[in-house]
Amino acid sequence: MTTLADLTTLRVGGPARNVVEARSERDLIDAVREADATGTPLLMLGGGSNLLVGDQGFDGVVVRDARSEISLQNDGACGGVSITATAGTPWDHLVETAVAEDWMGLEALSGIPGSTGATPVQNVGAYGQEVGDTIALVRTWDRTEERVRSFPLVALQFGYRDSLLKRSMRGEAPDGGVWHPTPRYIVLDVTFHTRMATLSAPIRYAQLAAALDVAEGERAPLTEVREAVLALRRSKGMVLDSGDHDTWSAGSFFTNPLLDEASAAALPQDAPRYAAAGGKVKTSAAWLIEHAGFSRGFAVAADARASLSTKHTLALTNRGGATAADVVALARAVQAGVAERFGIALVPEPVTVGVTLEVSGSHGRSVPRV
Structure with missing residues (x-):
């Protein structure tokens, strides 16, 4: 039997009663609807990097989003670009792609483990950037209304490591219900809007600025920012390494x-x-x-x-x-x-x-x- 220790970066957690791998959006929605219809506890799992599961395990269904797709939606005349990534896309793969393609705005978020779908829930951030800086739209499955529902940036109510999506787990959803451990709104894909550039967004973190030998507020080549962030994270044990x-x-x-x-x-x-x-x-x-x-x-x-x-x-x-x-x-x-x-x-x-x-x-x- 699969254990949550096998599926999380902390490598702790007891057995999972049932694990489902969703390879399409329809598979994912169907698995969630079936769990909700039968009253089965549901745990959506991406990279397992922000999860602590007890030793007794999870007596429900664990749904893993196996989709990993990145698409360029439009390339505007003013250098703007919209990128959509499915929720299961490994986050650092998206950042690596963004840096390689000169999509500015994600470079300081290099090396963060987990999936893209988890990032808007936590409003993930590091080294002076947050995903809320570049997110334009989040498509979700609304478990209450049983429909696909899209949230533009203004509706996501981002705060420090917080969002409308996360607050549904604390009873702060519009219907007042508590959805735990999986929020009411399950992320299907995330659209980011940024600009084409070879230089980063202004550096807003002193330690990163020092590593790049630039002043705070200045910009640096995207590739250099990514390399510096990865080096800083490795020095703190924050880049996954099975041997460390x-x-x-x-x-x-x-x-x-x-x-x-x-x-x-x-x-x-x-x-x-x-x-x-x-x-x-x-x-x-x-x-x-x-x-x-x-x-x-x-x-x-x-x-x-x-x-x-x-x-x-x-x-x-x-x-x-x-x-x-x-x-x-x-x-x-x-x-x-x-x-x-x-x-x-x-x-x-x-x-x-x-x-x-x-x-x-x-x-x-x-x-x-x-």
Whole structure:
């Protein structure tokens, strides 16, 4: 029997009762409709890079989108270009293609694992770019209305690692229902609009600018930006490598907290602070983890099979043979330590299936998520 450990980058998770590979849009929709009609739990799975599944597995149907197609929809007279990729297309294959074809705007998102269909759900971002910067349209299957439904950029309500698509998993869909672990809206394909150029979008991340030896706001050749991003990600164990246990992870495990002004002011003076939408202040989850006393390679016990990455404290990694319970124990220890030190609850970024990650303050009081 297939296990979710075989299908996820964390390499943990118990058996899957039924796995379906959809090789066409019709196959995908039919599998989803059948699951919903029979009340069978549904897990849509792309690259398995943002998922933590419990050791008991998933007693439902796992649908894998096996489609991988990229099409150029139009090449406008002003250098604009629209590209559509099916949801199952590996994300980095799309980015690699974009750089090779001089499609500007995706280059700083190089090396991110997973599928294209997952990127708008999380509004994936890195090194100063987010997919919301270039997405024009997302076609979905609406499980409530049982029809194909398209969302233009303005309707997707992108935020920091958030979107209308993701919010349906928290009971914030228009119908108020909770869809978990698969959102109400299942991505079928994504259309990006960008420009033809050999130079990148303006570099908006200091570390990347330094690696390229340019000032923030300047541009650099697309190929050089991609190479620099891949090198930075490799240095942090964030490019998949079967021989490197630091890459046996779900990527960044916690989102950077968004604080109100009072909470941000209560942080130590040297804590990172960045202006965010809605008057919020963003700080660094990695900084909080490190300053709460958790160093690279931290594990809850000497023989623990899960630990923080030896390259980056924001990644929880499987050192070989780890279970989901091992990862959860590590995550809870880090959450509790940060809550104790700073009064901030770290919010997990991966979708969790069959596990819960709660955190309380030093006196057992719930620490609000920020």
